[in-house]
Amino acid sequence: MKKFKRNERIGAIMKILSDKPNHIFTYNYFTEMFNAAKSTISEDIMIVKKLVEKLEFGEIETIPGAAGGVRYLPKASKLQLKEFLHNTCKKLSSPERLIPGGFIYMTDILYSPEIVTNIGKIFATKFFDKEVDYVVTVETKGIPMALMTAKLLEVPLVIIRRNNRVTEGSTVSINYVTGSTKKIQTMSLSRRAIKEGSKVLLIDDFMKAGGTAKGMNDMMKEFNVDVVGIGIFITTKEPAEKLIDNYIPLLILKGIDEENKKVYIEPNKELF
Amino acid sequence: MKKFKRNERIGAIMKILSDKPNHIFTYNYFTEMFNAAKSTISEDIMIVKKLVEKLEFGEIETIPGAAGGVRYLPKASKLQLKEFLHNTCKKLSSPERLIPGGFIYMTDILYSPEIVTNIGKIFATKFFDKEVDYVVTVETKGIPMALMTAKLLEVPLVIIRRNNRVTEGSTVSINYVTGSTKKIQTMSLSRRAIKEGSKVLLIDDFMKAGGTAKGMNDMMKEFNVDVVGIGIFITTKEPAEKLIDNYIPLLILKGIDEENKKVYIEPNKELF
Numbered sequence: 340m341k342k343f344k345r346n347e348r349i350g351a352i353m354k355i356l357s358d359k360p361n362h363i364f365t366y367n368y369f370t371e372m373f374n375a376a377k378s379t380i381s382e383d384i385m386i387v388k389k390l391v392e393k394l395e396f397g398e399i400e401t402i403p404g405a406a407g408g409v410r411y412l413p414k415a416s417k418l419q420l421k422e423f424l425h426n427t428c429k430k431l432s433s434p435e436r437l438i439p440g441g442f443i444y445m446t447d448i449l450y451s452p453e454i455v456t457n458i459g460k461i462f463a464t465k466f467f468d469k470e471v472d473y474v475v476t477v478e479t480k481g482i483p484m485a486l487m488t489a490k491l492l493e494v495p496l497v498i499i500r501r502n503n504r505v506t507e508g509s510t511v512s513i514n515y516v517t518g519s520t521k522k523i524q525t526m527s528l529s530r531r532a533i534k535e536g537s538k539v540l541l542i543d544d545f546m547k548a549g550g551t552a553k554g555m556n557d558m559m560k561e562f563n564v565d566v567v568g569i570g571i572f573i574t575t576k577e578p579a580e581k582l583i584d585n586y587i588p589l590l591i592l593k594g595i596d597e598e599n600k601k602v603y604i605e606p607n608k609e610l611f
Numbered sequence: 612m613k614k615f616k617r618n619e620r621i622g623a624i625m626k627i628l629s630d631k632p633n634h635i636f637t638y639n640y641f642t643e644m645f646n647a648a649k650s651t652i653s654e655d656i657m658i659v660k661k662l663v664e665k666l667e668f669g670e671i672e673t674i675p676g677a678a679g680g681v682r683y684l685p686k687a688s689k690l691q692l693k694e695f696l697h698n699t700c701k702k703l704s705s706p707e708r709l710i711p712g713g714f715i716y717m718t719d720i721l722y723s724p725e726i727v728t729n730i731g732k733i734f735a736t737k738f739f740d741k742e743v744d745y746v747v748t749v750e751t752k753g754i755p756m757a758l759m760t761a762k763l764l765e766v767p768l769v770i771i772r773r774n775n776r777v778t779e780g781s782t783v784s785i786n787y788v789t790g791s792t793k794k795i796q797t798m799s800l801s802r803r804a805i806k807e808g809s810k811v812l813l814i815d816d817f818m819k820a821g822g823t824a825k826g827m828n829d830m831m832k833e834f835n836v837d838v839v840g841i842g843i844f845i846t847t848k849e850p851a852e853k854l855i856d857n858y859i860p861l862l863i864l865k866g867i868d869e870e871n872k873k874v875y876i877e878p879n880k881e882l883f
Contacts, residue, residue: 341665345618346617346618346621346622346658347621347658347662347665349618349619349621349622350618350621350622350624350625350658350659350662351625351662351666352622353622353623353625353626354625354626354629354668357626357629357630358629359725386618386619386622387622390619390622390623393613393619394623394626396626438777438778438779438780439780440777442777442778443778444778444779444780444801444803445778446770446778446779446801446804447767447803447804450758450767450768450769450770451767451768452758452761452762452765452766452767452768453631453762455758456762478750478751479750479751479754479770479772482751482754482755482758483754483758483768486722486724486727486754486755486758486759487758489724490724490725490728493724494724495719495722495723495724496722496723496724496755497722498718498722498751500751505710505712505714506710506714506715506716506717506718507710507716507718508710508711508716529716529718531716531719532718532719
């Protein structure tokens with residue numbers, strides 16, 4: 340059987356915990372893996388715990404008792420959050436992103452693995468204690484950030500489709516009205532996608548009046564689940580009255596001045 | 612300035628390298644972070660390198676010279692690959708997944724953060740040495756696995772849309788014919804999504820005759836880029852003659868026997 344020195348065990352434990360955030364590993368898992376006494380593993384985990392705090396990598400939580408163990412919560416610190424959101428606003432304000440019609444080109448940001456990992460970390464940090472069972476989004480642009488949020492919460496991702504698909508079995512479809520353009524749209528989701536009585540977190544990339552978010556919320560009622568939160572990457576300041584409440588936006592788009600090529604966007608200061 | 616013991620440095624280096632796969636960190640990055648001599652960091656990295664091999668976590672590569680440094684390649688071992696693909700086949704063969712019309716319900720698998728992380732690891736392992744600049748997929752079901760592949764290769768993800776969007780600026784649209792149902796479909800991608808002369812890796816979740824993959828390939832020609840590979844999660848055995856070649860499938864669907872509720876699917880043995 341392979342033997343491991345303390346510094347090897349520390350490196351390995353760090354990697355294993357960090358690869359599966361929010362997953363509870365028992366102490367036995369490590370005593371067997373490293374062929375070491377429980378007291379030794381306990382000391383190792385204390386070192387990892389302090390290290391994670393020292394470097395602001397998040398939090399290591401030890402759960403006492405028979406069903407106990409240890410898990411890693413990759414929480415974003417206030418400073419990391421602030422820095423990330425400010426940097427993202429700076430990127431989004433760049434004049435060459437302006438598209439005729441008063442839009443901002445942002446798909447490169449919404450699809451950047453590094454950026455969506457950070458967004459996922461912020462949403463996960465907000466909802467670690469809500470015992471989320473599923474992260475739900477609607478296709479397409481919010482999928483990457485929703486996936487990273489689901490990964491960090493260690494729960495499945497569910498994607499609501501815009502159209503009905505033959506490969507999904509029996510589905511639930513609803514019509515909803517977009518808040519700003521007042522168009523009737525359809526959403527559809529497989530019956531087997533979500534178990535009744537679950538707790539779900541809704542994630543979307545952009546919200547104006549909130550029609551799509553309200554549609555997602557209505558869809559969830561059809562599945563008899565509890566929406567424990569709604570995370571939105573960017574919300575517009577206007578209209579101030581949205582079709583839903585209890586959402587958490589990361590950024591607030593205050594306005595676009597097409598003539599002078601200026602974008603007014605800022606972090607949601609309530610997060611700091 | 613904070614001081615770090617060896618076991619703390621090992622834990623931290625392991626975490627930092629593993630959080631940003633394929634990213635080259637200079638030795639200076641660590642000497643500054645830990646306020647330690649280069650020789651000390653060198654020794655630390657050798658310990659991490661051996662540990663990663665010992666536990667089959669992939670590979671740590673040290674790059675010599677002035678522009679040198681160290682990076683982590685989370686390669687899947689043959690054994691991990693085999694085990695993962697066999698387990699996935701087992702899951703997919705479950706009779707309750709059969710949907711009228713001869714389809715298999717597999718969205719829960721395609722959207723599982725854990726499974727798509729493993730799929731991404733396999734694709735990344737195959738293409739680490741191809742200097743990929745972008746991972747490209749077409750919406751919707753392949754997005755999660757494409758994102759994880761892009762994350763592990765440390766490159767941007769690009770998503771081809773089925774419809775034209777006003778928020779993408781000027782776009783390139785092409786029509787293509789699906790290989791099996793012979794329907795004409797449209798794909799569209801923003802002009803700014805990919806730089807000319809890049810190397811791209813195409814990823815999709817399912818391929819029958821290869822019409823969609825051929826469409827993606829044709830779209831890439833419009834962007835004057837070099838397709839260095841095509842990774843497909845599941846391909847059907849029939850038709851044996853596909854509209855594209857040089858693709859790598861992970862699983863091969865040999866057939867579905869609806870009457871007896873049997874699914875015949877197996878790993879692509881060429882990968883072992």
